[in-house]
Amino acid sequence: MRIAVCAKQVPDPDIPPSQFKLSSSGRAVEPPRNVSPVINGFDLNAVEAAVRIKESADSDTEITVISVGHGFALDVMKRALATGADRLVLVDDPSAQDLDAAGTAQVLAATLSMHGPFDLVLCGRQASDWDQAHVPLFVAELMDIPCVTVARRIDIDGASATVERVVPDGYQVVEVALPALVTVSNELGEPRYPALKGIMAASRKQPEVHKLDELGLTDEQIAPMVELISLEIPQRQGRAEMIDGADDAEKGRNLAIRLRHERLI
Amino acid sequence: MSVILIAGETGQQGVTQQTLELVTAARSLAGDGGEVIAVFTGAQDAVAPALPADSVYLLKHEALGEKDSGTFDAATDVLSALASELDPDIILFARTDRGSVVAPRLAMRLRSAFARDCVAAAWDAGDVIVTRPVHGGNANARFRLAGKGPCVVMFRPGAHDAGAHDAGAHDPASSTTSSPELRNFDPAPHIRESRSKLLRTGQEQKEGVRLEDAEVVVSGGRGLGGPEPFTQLAELADLLGGAVGASRAACDAGWIDHSHQVGLTGKSVSPRLYLSFGISGASQHMAGCSSSRNIVAVNTDADASIFGDARFGVVGDWEKVLPAFISAVRDIS
Numbered sequence: 222m223r224i225a226v227c228a229k230q231v232p233d234p235d236i237p238p239s240q241f242k243l244s245s246s247g248r249a250v251e252p253p254r255n256v257s258p259v260i261n262g263f264d265l266n267a268v269e270a271a272v273r274i275k276e277s278a279d280s281d282t283e284i285t286v287i288s289v290g291h292g293f294a295l296d297v298m299k300r301a302l303a304t305g306a307d308r309l310v311l312v313d314d315p316s317a318q319d320l321d322a323a324g325t326a327q328v329l330a331a332t333l334s335m336h337g338p339f340d341l342v343l344c345g346r347q348a349s350d351w352d353q354a355h356v357p358l359f360v361a362e363l364m365d366i367p368c369v370t371v372a373r374r375i376d377i378d379g380a381s382a383t384v385e386r387v388v389p390d391g392y393q394v395v396e397v398a399l400p401a402l403v404t405v406s407n408e409l410g411e412p413r414y415p416a417l418k419g420i421m422a423a424s425r426k427q428p429e430v431h432k433l434d435e436l437g438l439t440d441e442q443i444a445p446m447v448e449l450i451s452l453e454i455p456q457r458q459g460r461a462e463m464i465d466g467a468d469d470a471e472k473g474r475n476l477a478i479r480l481r482h483e484r485l486i
Numbered sequence: 487m488s489v490i491l492i493a494g495e496t497g498q499q500g501v502t503q504q505t506l507e508l509v510t511a512a513r514s515l516a517g518d519g520g521e522v523i524a525v526f527t528g529a530q531d532a533v534a535p536a537l538p539a540d541s542v543y544l545l546k547h548e549a550l551g552e553k554d555s556g557t558f559d560a561a562t563d564v565l566s567a568l569a570s571e572l573d574p575d576i577i578l579f580a581r582t583d584r585g586s587v588v589a590p591r592l593a594m595r596l597r598s599a600f601a602r603d604c605v606a607a608a609w610d611a612g613d614v615i616v617t618r619p620v621h622g623g624n625a626n627a628r629f630r631l632a633g634k635g636p637c638v639v640m641f642r643p644g645a646h647d648a649g650a651h652d653a654g655a656h657d658p659a660s661s662t663t664s665s666p667e668l669r670n671f672d673p674a675p676h677i678r679e680s681r682s683k684l685l686r687t688g689q690e691q692k693e694g695v696r697l698e699d700a701e702v703v704v705s706g707g708r709g710l711g712g713p714e715p716f717t718q719l720a721e722l723a724d725l726l727g728g729a730v731g732a733s734r735a736a737c738d739a740g741w742i743d744h745s746h747q748v749g750l751t752g753k754s755v756s757p758r759l760y761l762s763f764g765i766s767g768a769s770q771h772m773a774g775c776s777s778s779r780n781i782v783a784v785n786t787d788a789d790a791s792i793f794g795d796a797r798f799g800v801v802g803d804w805e806k807v808l809p810a811f812i813s814a815v816r817d818i819s
Binding site: 235 | 555556557559583586587589590591593594595598599600601602603615619620621622624625626627628629630631632633681682683684685686687688689690702726734737738744750751753758759768770780781782783784793794795796797798799800801802803806807808809810811813814815818819
């Protein structure tokens with residue numbers, strides 16, 4: 222079977238909020254210098270899901286990781302190859318920065334079609350930069366395939382997939398006909414770390430790189446419908462009232478007394 | 487003046503709180519002389535909800551029930567067909583499990599502009615401008631929605647007041663709004679063959695207070711270093727009649743089940759008291775608890791960003807602070 226995973230390079234979301242700065246254009250948030258970007262965490266969960274399917278499959282399974290962007294850190298993107306993906310396809314184009322979510326979905330759908338057909342398309346449930354969980358649903362709609370969101374387990378059974386998806390009060394088990402798109406959540410489990418052997422193998426592989434104009438999309442298809450007009454970093458509200466004490470245990474007791482005084486406990 | 491279509495939802499207590507919030511948003515966006523239309527889809531005969539809307543569609547079809555909830559294909563088909571017929575200016579969704587799936591699919595099918603998780607929306611020179619948090623809440627962005635056809639806007643829960651319209655206990659005599667006109671639309675011709683099947687649904691087995699409803703939440707994060715401290719947090723939560731929460735890091739580490747996760751992709755809580763231990767206050771976590779009325783933070787790092795959001799803070803080691811705190815709570819309560 223052929224599996225595609227859509228992955229995005231994002232600023233490291235573990236950067237403390239205080240270190241985020243607006244770019245000179247005011248259109249982007251810049252992480253501090255010298256901090257490497259990462260593959261979006263949920264997208265790594267999606268790669269992990271694909272590798273688990275590959276490990277449990279009876280037949281040959283090929284995993285293709287696809288990413289759209291510009292200024293890729295190749296060693297970062299190769300992590301997917303090092304943990305078990307077979308191919309890396311990058312749409313690397315300066316114009317990719319001007320795409321909105323719908324445009325990005327058009328580019329992904331065209332790339333999936335160019336390298337397809339795929340039986341299963343996996344995406345992270347959302348990206349940690351713009352928090353837009355809808356690109357996968359846009360892609361599913363453009364490809365006219367069903368989409369199951371927020372998966373924590375995926376089992377392939379011939380022409381269908383059985384997906385456990387997380388819902389607010391529990392979970393659902395859904396059977397979906399292939400081809401289908403599934404978005405993967407962190408409940409699936411920690412993505413594996415690359416082993417040395419995987420890193421060596423990945424270092425020998427080169428990504429297949431496309432420019433936007435190779436994909437046969439019209440300007441109208443990728444023209445933005447959603448325009449960013451302003452971006453601001455909110456001010457932190459203030460500072461907590463700090464509870465003191467001779468040692469940590471006394472601080473704990475004083476905290477209880479203070480909260481009691483405020484009738485909070 | 488505009489035509490606003492609301493994709494409403496019902497729960498066990500009738501029309502959901504989030505749908506009522508959408509009505510408030512829709513009234514303001516519709517303006518004087520504008521029209522607010524609500525559409526509900528389901529398998530059962532629904533009772534016409536007493537909403538301050540101008541008209542209501544109750545679309546009933548067996549394919550629109552719970553079995554659609556794996557992919558929401560049928561709901562997407564029907565709402566797209568209705569939206570094409572009505573051609574509203576804006577279509578509003580709440581950020582629910584269903585809304586998060588149907589709204590973007592509908593927008594792409596109509597080739598409409600879409601924005602999710604918005605906290606505000608307003609007209610500006612014929613365009614809709616929305617505000618939404620990005621980068622896990624580290625920044626706020628404003629977007630102009632262009633494109634042809636209706637804009638599709640999904641609101642974050644709590645972005646609007648649900649208002650005085652209490653759909654459960656509606657008393658026509660005391661209402662200033664007349665009941666909405668009930669309109670008909672046949673969903674059957676628009677529903678395609680289903681490509682998915684809901685096999686089963688599992689409920690979380692939970693004792694005690696639901697995290698989302700708790701008045702007190704006791705939460706632990708990466709700083710706790712392992713699963714054992716969560717036993718102490720559970721003890722404290724019991725003592726205060728609250729529930730246990732956790733940061734994503736603690737859940738991903740396997741210290742506590744993901745059903746306790748509070749944050750952008752976990753649960754949203756707004757208790758009277760949010761007690762956090764070993765949580766640094768990353769935006770992804772705060773997105774799930776920042777509407778708590780009183781946040782208390784215990785952390786060894788005096789520079790932890792949670793002290794900027796908390797009302798009370800303790801710089802100290804939870805291993806010493808927590809037992810003393812629990813014992814003092816026992817003594818004074």
